[in-house]
Amino acid sequence: MNSHSNLRGVFFDEEAFQALESLFSKKSYSKVILLCDANTHEHCLPPFLANAPFIGDSNLEILELEPGEETKSIEILAQVWDAFGALEMDRKSILINIGGGVITDLGGFAAATYMRGIDFVNFPSSLLAMVDASVGSKTGINFGGFKNRIGLFSDPQLVGIIPDFLKTLAPEELKSGWAEMLKHGLIADDAHFQELVNRAYKAEAFDAGIIKRSISIKAAVVNQDKYEGGLRKILNFGHTIGHALESYYHQAGQPISHGYAVGLGMIVELGLSVDYADLDAAKASAIQLQLRSEFSFPPLKIEKETFLNLVIGDKKNSAGQLQFSLLADAGKAVFDKQIALESIWPYMEREGL
């Protein structure tokens, strides 16, 4: 796979502001709304506005939401649509999303549905939003207790990546994005994985170069399979077990971040990869060792039945069958590997769970 293919519409640092300026001069927007949460309002808006004087203040409005996953709800979405109306946004308005995946997912969906779709641009501010949510066209909200249940595919006019935004991101949030980057390396580019494990995950380690490389891997996948008919499923490596762990620890009152759960999920799924995808056992052990030094299972006994019910409830599994995306090699993933539910428990036990 050519991991450096097509990053059309994604710009870094000064080029992001140049691209935004050229969009503004082409479109003469009637109204500009900036959507952020309290954290990105404080940390990202000032540098953003300082670099985008061409927006002006005359038709600029700022909408600030509460930080957190609960914001990705139908109630908050309705408030955002209401605000669009109250601010007299019309079809020639633009929404600028500055935030993590919550803001870019919700803002993208709000813009794509308001008046049958207005322009929006994303300036992702968390590492996860930069390397994962920034490409792939998915927008949406959580609904009825399910993540991302309501949404649609819609592309921003452009994505601006400002690595400096990461300087104020909490270390656990940085690690969450780092886990998804490791996953990109493992499924498609072993050299990227090795480069990442050789770097400490502090904000300065994430420069435009390494972020671009990680996004390119995801872009190369989604450009071939936007609607997840096949290949895009490889991005789910680590996620079947990871999602179940995320829910389990959440329900147990010991929440871990999404990316951290994916890190743990990859450790377990590497074991499955040996038996179900012919991954070399020594290679699997070596990668597991690298991952275990960064992601450790919380000290909590996992109850088998409850956990397996969470795994089977995962949306990627159809007709009671577990469908896994696994590794056939370091840097090569395969998808649609069917595994019986009971068969996965020994791989959890191996991790002392």
Ligand SMILES: NC(=O)c1ccc[n+]([C@@H]2O[C@H](COP(=O)([O-])OP(=O)(O)OC[C@H]3O[C@@H](n4cnc5c(N)ncnc54)[C@H](O)[C@@H]3O)[C@@H](O)[C@H]2O)c1
């Ligand atoms: N659309 C997609 O393809 C896609 C892909 C992956 C994840 N997602 C979605 O993204 C969401 C998770 O994204 P996330 O981890 O960015 O969550 P998030 O948006 O909740 O951000 C995490 C936390 O970091 C804070 N934050 C963000 N940027 C900051 C900065 N620069 N400085 C200080 N604080 C900052 C936020 O306020 C928040 O408290 C989930 O809802 C997930 O479903 C979407």
